[in-house]
Amino acid sequence: MTVAFADDLMQLATKIEDTVVWMARAQWQMQQNHTPSSSGYAPDFYMDSDLVRKYFGITDAFRPWSLLPDPAAFQPVTDSLLQAMGMLRVDAEFGNPVDPSDQFGMARQEFQALVNTDPINNWSGATADGFRTKFLDHFKANTENEVIMIAVLKAAAEAQRAVWFNARNDVTTIGQKTLAALQNDGCDQSSWVMAFSILAGIASIAAVPLTGGASLAGLSVTAIGAVGSIATNAIPYANGTDSMSYSGSSLQGAITAMKSAMAGLQQRVESGQVAIDLSLTANLVFLETEMGSLFQMAKPTLASGPDFTPGR
Amino acid sequence: MDTLAERLDRIHLRVRVPGMEIYGELSDRRRVEISFGEDTYSWLSESRLERELAVLARLLTAGWGRDYHRAMRECGLDVSLAPDLRNDDYEQARAELVATGASADGLVSISAVGLRDFSVHIRRDTAGQAPEQVFVASANEAAAAFLADHMAKIRELQRLHGG
Numbered sequence: 371m372t373v374a375f376a377d378d379l380m381q382l383a384t385k386i387e388d389t390v391v392w393m394a395r396a397q398w399q400m401q402q403n404h405t406p407s408s409s410g411y412a413p414d415f416y417m418d419s420d421l422v423r424k425y426f427g428i429t430d431a432f433r434p435w436s437l438l439p440d441p442a443a444f445q446p447v448t449d450s451l452l453q454a455m456g457m458l459r460v461d462a463e464f465g466n467p468v469d470p471s472d473q474f475g476m477a478r479q480e481f482q483a484l485v486n487t488d489p490i491n492n493w494s495g496a497t498a499d500g501f502r503t504k505f506l507d508h509f510k511a512n513t514e515n516e517v518i519m520i521a522v523l524k525a526a527a528e529a530q531r532a533v534w535f536n537a538r539n540d541v542t543t544i545g546q547k548t549l550a551a552l553q554n555d556g557c558d559q560s561s562w563v564m565a566f567s568i569l570a571g572i573a574s575i576a577a578v579p580l581t582g583g584a585s586l587a588g589l590s591v592t593a594i595g596a597v598g599s600i601a602t603n604a605i606p607y608a609n610g611t612d613s614m615s616y617s618g619s620s621l622q623g624a625i626t627a628m629k630s631a632m633a634g635l636q637q638r639v640e641s642g643q644v645a646i647d648l649s650l651t652a653n654l655v656f657l658e659t660e661m662g663s664l665f666q667m668a669k670p671t672l673a674s675g676p677d678f679t680p681g682r
Numbered sequence: 683m684d685t686l687a688e689r690l691d692r693i694h695l696r697v698r699v700p701g702m703e704i705y706g707e708l709s710d711r712r713r714v715e716i717s718f719g720e721d722t723y724s725w726l727s728e729s730r731l732e733r734e735l736a737v738l739a740r741l742l743t744a745g746w747g748r749d750y751h752r753a754m755r756e757c758g759l760d761v762s763l764a765p766d767l768r769n770d771d772y773e774q775a776r777a778e779l780v781a782t783g784a785s786a787d788g789l790v791s792i793s794a795v796g797l798r799d800f801s802v803h804i805r806r807d808t809a810g811q812a813p814e815q816v817f818v819a820s821a822n823e824a825a826a827a828f829l830a831d832h833m834a835k836i837r838e839l840q841r842l843h844g845g
Contacts, residue, residue, distance in 0.1 A: 385685075400834065543758070550757035553687040555711060556750045557776060557797065557836050559769060561760045615760075617769070619840040 375538055376436040382545040383432035386628075389552045390426050391419045393621050426625050431632060435541040444531035451524040458513045458520070466521045481509065508667045515664045519657070526650050529572040533642040536567040540635050548628040551618055560624060561617035564631050568638040569612050572645060612638070689753035697741040699734050706738040708746060712833075714825035716818055723814040728804045735821065739792065739800040772843035779835055783828025785820035792828040 398416035415421040423429070455466065456475030460482070466472035484490065485506060493501070544564060551560035614634055618627035657664065695708040703719025716738065726734070751761045777796040784791035789812060794800045804817075812820070 389687075397837075547758045550686040550754070550759050553685060553690070553757075554754065554759060555687070555690055555833075556746075556754075557832075558750070558754065558759075558761065559772060559840070561768075562758055563760060619772075620837075623840075 375438075375440070379432055379436045379538075379542060379545065380429065382542065382549070383429045383436075386545060386549050386552065387423055387426070387428040389549065390428060390621060390625065391422050393552065394422045395419070397621065428625065428628075431629060432541070432545065435537070435632070438538050438541075439534045441531045441535040441538070444527055447527050448524055448531075451520050451527065455517045455520050455524075458517050460510055460513050464514055464517070466517070469521065469525065472521070481513075505667055512665055512667065522650070522653055526646055529642075529646045529649075532571040533568055533639060533646075536571040537635065537639050540564070540566055540568065540638075541632070544628060544631045544635065547616075547631075548624055551624040551627065552621070554619065559617055560619045561615060562627075563613050563615050564634070565611055565613040566635060566638050567612075568635070568642050569645070572642050684756075686753055686757040686759070689756065690750065693746065693749045693753070695742060695745040695749070697738065697745055699737050699741070702734060704734050704738060706742050708742050712826060712829045714742065714822055714829070716821050716825075718814060718818070723817065724811070728806060728811070732802045732804055735792075735802040736800040739794070739802070739825075740798075743797050743800075769843050772839060775839050775843065776836065779832070779839065781828060781832035781835055783824050783826070783831050785823040785827070787820055789817065789820040790824040792824050794828070794832070797832065 394412065394416035397412040398414070401412045415425065452472065452474050455472070457478070459474060459477045460480075462477040464477070466474065490502075490506075547562040547564065551562065554560040614631070616627035616631050618624035690711055693708070693711070695706075697706050698704065699706075703722045705717045705719075707713075707715045707717075709715075716735070723731075754761055779796050780793065781797075782791065782793040789805050791803045791805075792800065793803075811817075
């Protein structure tokens with residue numbers, strides 16, 4: 371896949387460069403045969419294809435983009451995170467709150483089997499009650515919190531994949547529109563709107579701030595993509611369309627427009643990375659503060675009396 | 683996806699002056715070929731021919747505009763520009779652009795302002811009307827010269843007005 375993308379993009383770049391070389395030469399020749407009023411129209415190096423290539427640097431501008439990571443490489447990562455989520459799932463009712471469409475397998479039967487066994491149900495007394503309320507009841511919430519943690523990591527990986535996927539699409543679109551602008555052999559100005567897909571593409575998956583939720587008596591983390599949260603605000607253009615207009619009817623104009631669109635794309639790739647980073651960092655801070663309540667269980671009181679220390 | 687160049691190459695127009703057997707074709711972006719139905723050319727006076735060919739030019743221009751804009755849109759270029767994108771100086775200059783073209787023998791000449799207001803001039807010859815074949819060849823040549831002049835001036839305007 372990577373090879374195909376890189377090849378396709380460089381092929382497009384070459385096509386643009388060849389068009390520019392051809393146009394530059396045609397303009398120079400026209401100037402030679404034509405009116406003196408258009409002097410300065412085509413500089414002399416326009417007749418030299420090597421110099422034209424060097425001056426406009428089109429394939430050079432595209433080359434770094436052809437090295438964009440392959441989004442498909444994220445598949446094993448998300449697959450294994452999904453698998454880990456499945457291994458921790460103890461309740462069939464529980465889905466991934468970050469991405470409810472996730473299918474991560476059947477709930478594990480062991481926990482339900484433990485809860486419903488006769489020895490546990492028939493066990494009575496303070497120790498038994500402690501075991502049930504302080505351990506069994508919390509066990510489910512704790513594993514669910516772990517699943518949510520993995521889901522957050524998975525969302526980050528998916529957001530990163532979306533960045534590369536959309537960057538590939540966007541840079542290809544820039545190339546196609548530039549070629550069209552150059553080939554615009556009519557009287558109209560070449561103008562084009564570039565709708566950048568990067569930030570819109572990650573808005574829903576990167577903005578997953580964790581907050582203490584209300585479920586399970588405040589013990590479970592709830593992951594929500596709350597509007598107005600830090601992470602959403604960190605993503606510019608997350609809401610609405612992120613588009614810029616470019617115009618350039620002349621040779622110079624079209625290539626200048628192409629390069630500023632590329633600069634715009636680069637800026638968005640960087641903002642995308644920052645947004646993912648901020649989202650993860652914010653979640654990490656929350657987790658560190660809430661670690662005790664989210665993942666740890668109070669030790670059950672096994673017996674009353676000062677002599678008895680659990681664990682001995 | 684086809685490139686804009688390929689789409690423009692494929693534009694092929696056939697138009698007809700309403701109510702008359704005068705036809706015009708546009709292909710390869712700039713090639714214009716006119717033709718007359720049987721017994722049409724010889725019955726038309728020069729001044730009538732001039733008027734009808736100007737109509738033909740307008741029809742071809744309109745058809746080109748329609749297909750050209752469709753091709754632009756299909757390749758992601760904007761056709762109706764928002765005010766902040768539109769270069770009004772360029773649009774103004776383009777509207778006032780005068781282009782001319784004549785056949786090498788001087789029989790037919792064409793001029794237009796901003797690709798509108800076409801006027802076609804046919805040189806009156808004391809020896810009578812030119813044979814149809816000669817006239818058609820001259821008219822096609824004049825059309826090609828006109829388009830070349832118009833486009834060269836357009837390119838110059840685009841350069842002058844930047845972008």
